[in-house]
């Protein structure tokens with residue numbers, strides 16, 4: 001399976017338009033060794049012709065335009081290689097790119113019932129998009145790990161939902177009161193090789209299924225939002241801890257590095273990295289600590305064969 005990282009940053013991107021923190025300032029002025037990153041999305045494919053878009057970032061237009069793999073096929077006047085969209089949650093950074101796809105609708109979209117509820121009530125993107133060629137054709141993802149599904153165009157891949165402990169967006173009726181399905185990770189198995197990709201961009205705590213899938217995975221793309229839990233508070237940007245927002249920190253005893261170190265996974269990659277995270281500076285101790293342990297930092301345009 002081919003995996004294409006379209007956007008490796010968390011909400012806001014890197015640099016974030018209104019942020020002049022050390023990282024954002026540094027990447028803007030070129031004074032630190034860091035790569036700009038767009039907001040959170042990946043695409044997967046078996047044949048390199050049809051791609052399943054996983055999460056639709058506000059930066060989707062730019063992401064498609066800068067990745068030839070996703071350009072329309074040469075012989076068509078209008079069209080897309082995106083055969084389906086899968087959503088892991090109803091956050092702005094994972095859904096607003098759906099608006100960018102309006103000219104190419106109808107397209108199938110796969111999400112849980114509670115994500116559909118958010119996207120038809122408090123943040124009604126699905127409702128709005130009905131005005132473009134009938135809009136999105138929604139297919140329900142169950143919250144039961146055993147209920148596998150195959151998105152349109154993803155022949156040869158098996159998708160399974162992995163319910164994640166995280167939070168719901170501020171506009172969701174489930175904010176701070178989550179139910180199963182507000183956030184899922186995806187276990188994606190390549191049927192031919194048996195290789196497994198685990199994608200979990202927002203995870204506050206690893207449950208048993210998360211651990212089980214990590215045991216089976218050849219590649220894990222895992223929540224790298226914040227280096228420390230107090231990061232947003234320390235910067236004076238928010239009064240919430242990372243875990244309040246649904247993200248475990250990368251560093252520390254209960255962090256993503258410690259978790260990933262418990263498993264023998266060929267490719268361990270942090271993704272969904274917030275612009276405040278010191279690991280973005282490739283000259284930092286944090287970056288050294290990460291890479292010395294064999295963990296990679298996702299960047300836009302990164303390609304992984306699983």
Ligand code: MLT
Nearest residue numbers: 010011091092093202245
């Ligand atoms: C999150 O995962 O918490 C988001 O990045 C928030 C956002 O998009 O504003």
Ligand code: MN
Nearest residue numbers: 010011091093
């Ligand atoms: Mn996010």
Ligand code: ZN
Nearest residue numbers: 019021024275
């Ligand atoms: Zn910043």
